[in-house]
Amino acid sequence: MSDSVLYELDGGLAVITINRPEAMNALDVATKVALRDTVVQAAEDPAVRAVLLTGAGDKAFCVGQDLKEHLGLLKRADETGEGALRTVAEHYNPLLRALAGMAKPTVAAVNGVAAGAGAGLAFACDFRIVADTAGFNTSFVGVALTADSGVSWTLPRLVGHARATELLMLPRTVKSQEALGLGLATRVVPTAELAATARAFAAELAVGPTVAYAAVKESLAYGASHSFTELLEKEDELQTRAGESEDHRIAVRAFVAKEKPDYVGR
Numbered sequence: 001m002s003d004s005v006l007y008e009l010d011g012g013l014a015v016i017t018i019n020r021p022e023a024m025n026a027l028d029v030a031t032k033v034a035l036r037d038t039v040v041q042a043a044e045d046p047a048v049r050a051v052l053l054t055g056a057g058d059k060a061f062c063v064g065q066d067l068k069e070h071l072g073l074l075k076r077a078d079e080t081g082e083g084a085l086r087t088v089a090e091h092y093n094p095l096l097r098a099l100a101g102m103a104k105p106t107v108a109a110v111n112g113v114a115a116g117a118g119a120g121l122a123f124a125c126d127f128r129i130v131a132d133t134a135g136f137n138t139s140f141v142g143v144a145l146t147a148d149s150g151v152s153w154t155l156p157r158l159v160g161h162a163r164a165t166e167l168l169m170l171p172r173t174v175k176s177q178e179a180l181g182l183g184l185a186t187r188v189v190p191t192a193e194l195a196a197t198a199r200a201f202a203a204e205l206a207v208g209p210t211v212a213y214a215a216v217k218e219s220l221a222y223g224a225s226h227s228f229t230e231l232l233e234k235e236d237e238l239q240t241r242a243g244e245s246e247d248h249r250i251a252v253r254a255f256v257a258k259e260k261p262d263y264v265g266r
Contacts, residue, residue, distance in 0.1 A: 002034035006056075007041075012049030012206035012265065014042040015199070021057030026066035027117060032091035039095055043102035049265045050206035051102070052198060053125060054109035055118075058191060061108070064116025064139065064149075088148050092117060096150040100124040101221075103214035105205040109198035111191070113173065115139040120149025123158060123184070126217065129198040130185040135173040142171050157224065158183050210265035211245040 006017040016038055018025040027035070042048045055061040065087075099106060099121065108114075108125040115137040122128050122136070138155070140147050147155075147168055156164035159182045167174065179185040189197045205213070215238040223231045242248055246266045254261035 002030055004028075004031040005034035005038050007038050009045075009048065011203070012047065012210075013052060013199075013203050014045070014048040014050070015052045015054070015202075016042065017054050017056055018062050019056045021055070021059065023066060024060035024113070025055040025057070025062040025118070026068075027062065027064060027091075028066040028069045029087070029091075031066075032087060032095070036091050036095040036098070039102075040098045043098045043104075046265075049104055049208075049210045050202050051099075051104065051106045052109060052202040053099075053106065053121065054195075054198065055111055058111060058131075058133075060112040060118070061110045061114040061134065062118030062121060063113060064118045064120075067143065092120070092149045096120065096124050100150060100154070103217070104210055105202075105208070105213050105217075107198060107202040107205065109194055109202075110134045110136075110185070111194055113137065117149040120147075120151045120154070123154035124150050127186040127201065128179075128184065129194065129201055130176050130179060130188050131191040131194040132176050132188050133191045135175045136179055136184055137173045138168050138171045140171070141169060207263060209242075209245070209247040209251065209261075209263050211247055212242050215239070215242045 004018070004020050006019045008015040016035070018031065018035060020026060020031060042051050105127070106125040107127045107129060108122040110122050110128055110130040112131065112134050114122045114134065116139045119136045119138055138147065138151060151168070155167065159167070163182065174182065174184060176185060176188045180188045187197070219231070219235060219238050222234045226234070247263045250263060251261045
């Protein structure tokens, strides 16, 4: 594991921290590789039942691409004729597929500004617990680029097509309370309470009905690109899967006994 990405497994909760506070948690190549591999590891590990993603320090969740390093890559590309933006295919796409597609809940603890691909990471999570001093900025057009890190898919689903167009073509910092109103934030909490609140929120998901959570995520993603009739068939498939889970039986027994279910994630 790279020093630029920290990983902690606490029970069923995996905590992933982008650890470059001196660079506002910007993503240089080494960090992108480490973050990609760490998220894939968490997605594939059956011991992980929820993921909490955050940034180190109190200034930034992640400001996206490390532009200082990127400038050097552009210069080298001009000299060699090689493409300068292979990072989308090599790093962002597999990272975001693993983050958005994992069969377990994901929570972003947004401790400061989330910009560019940093915003993309937060938008790809199922929930965003946001510090009251934090904000979001798509920022891509500000450096004459288009959206990557899944933002073209996630942002319109969070705020609608028209508002997504505005935020992408006319980038600005959306502060925490506006983000809450737009649906970009799940909750806004005082900065001093963010770490504890987000961890407790994610830890609660980590002891929940993991199979059911995964089915909800799959159903919503499927419904976004299929017909209503096709979705009904998918719901049947997913409900059968959830109904065959051990957690479903635990939940029904607990309900009848008027007890709190103790889920096992299977």
